[in-house]
Amino acid sequence: MTKDRFLRMLVPSIPVLARTPLALVLDAADYFIKHRHPEWSKLPPASLRMRIGVGNRILRNHQQFIESGNGIVTELSSKGYLDPASHILELGCGCGRNAVAFSKYLNERGTYAGQDVDREMISWCQQKLQNERATFHHANIFSKVYNPAGNPVAEYKFPASDGSITLIVSISVFSHLLYSDSLRYVRESSRVLSKGGHLHMTLFILDFLKERLGDRWTFSHKLENCYVDSFRYPEAAVAYELSTLEEMMRLNGLSMVEIYNKDLHQQTVIAKKG
Numbered sequence: 001m002t003k004d005r006f007l008r009m010l011v012p013s014i015p016v017l018a019r020t021p022l023a024l025v026l027d028a029a030d031y032f033i034k035h036r037h038p039e040w041s042k043l044p045p046a047s048l049r050m051r052i053g054v055g056n057r058i059l060r061n062h063q064q065f066i067e068s069g070n071g072i073v074t075e076l077s078s079k080g081y082l083d084p085a086s087h088i089l090e091l092g093c094g095c096g097r098n099a100v101a102f103s104k105y106l107n108e109r110g111t112y113a114g115q116d117v118d119r120e121m122i123s124w125c126q127q128k129l130q131n132e133r134a135t136f137h138h139a140n141i142f143s144k145v146y147n148p149a150g151n152p153v154a155e156y157k158f159p160a161s162d163g164s165i166t167l168i169v170s171i172s173v174f175s176h177l178l179y180s181d182s183l184r185y186v187r188e189s190s191r192v193l194s195k196g197g198h199l200h201m202t203l204f205i206l207d208f209l210k211e212r213l214g215d216r217w218t219f220s221h222k223l224e225n226c227y228v229d230s231f232r233y234p235e236a237a238v239a240y241e242l243s244t245l246e247e248m249m250r251l252n253g254l255s256m257v258e259i260y261n262k263d264l265h266q267q268t269v270i271a272k273k274g
């Protein structure tokens with residue numbers, strides 16, 4: 001058994017671990033680290049950073065936290081999906097590592113809205129990052145791992161009006177959504193995107209992972225139209241077949257325009273409305 005697989009079996013879900021007393025210990029240690037590195041003082045506490053899986057480090061991840069946000073802006077702008085006047089909706093925005101980078105990049109015509117199922121992370125973003133052009137919204141949807149007291153997804157609406165968004169970004173979010181959640185999210189994406197707008201997602205696509213399964217992930221359990229690593233923590237890691245994704249897009253008026261990062265753990269999909 002590989003070290004990765006062993007760790008995954010020991011800790012099937014970091015967000016669940018983040019709700020144990022270990023979080024308090026990490027926050028105390030983080031306080032002292034930030035005291036020695038004032039340049040990191042504005043970052044969220046360790047107990048929030050660890051929930052979004054920054055380079056799989058649970059404490060010393062400050063620099064990676066900052067760099068990954070800047071990286072996504074560079075990636076999407078160089079590919080032509082993002083410009084300074086974009087209207088961005090970020091799904092599963094976590095504790096704002098990308099929101100900070102997007103807000104710096106946008107001009108006075110651009111807007112950013114982030115949503116997440118984790119109430120604590122959204123509260124932190126609302127207190128520390130919110131302004132008239134960047135807003136944060138709690139999605140109170142049921143997720144056994146991320147929001148066990150949430151409501152069924154069926155009636156959930158994204159915090160945006162019809163056709164108002166030019167780019168939806170979702171980094172490692174569909175990799176935590178079971179089929180009915182994904183279907184609702186794609187449907188809502190289609191509603192809020194303007195014609196020609198793009199949906200970006202990074203997620204596990206089984207077709208590109210087959211050779212690598214059994215190491216860190218197995219995705220050996222089928223649940224509805226997706227595959228999970230663990231029935232106990234189903235949303236900890238969810239994978240899809242490419243054909244399922246394509247059908248979900250097609251049924252909702254979106255078409256896939258690009259798939260890249262096929263050799264990474266998670267692949268990147270870009271779909272277009274209309």
Ligand SMILES: C[S@@+](CC[C@H](N)C(=O)[O-])C[C@H]1O[C@@H](n2cnc3c(N)ncnc32)[C@H](O)[C@@H]1O
Nearest residue numbers: 052092093094097116117118146171172173176
């Ligand atoms: C791996 S983290 C990535 C966070 C963020 N996208 C980033 O790049 O920093 C996955 C995020 O998805 C969020 N999440 C999980 N299920 C969700 C759902 N049903 N709706 C919205 N967000 C969800 C988690 O709370 C977490 O913030």
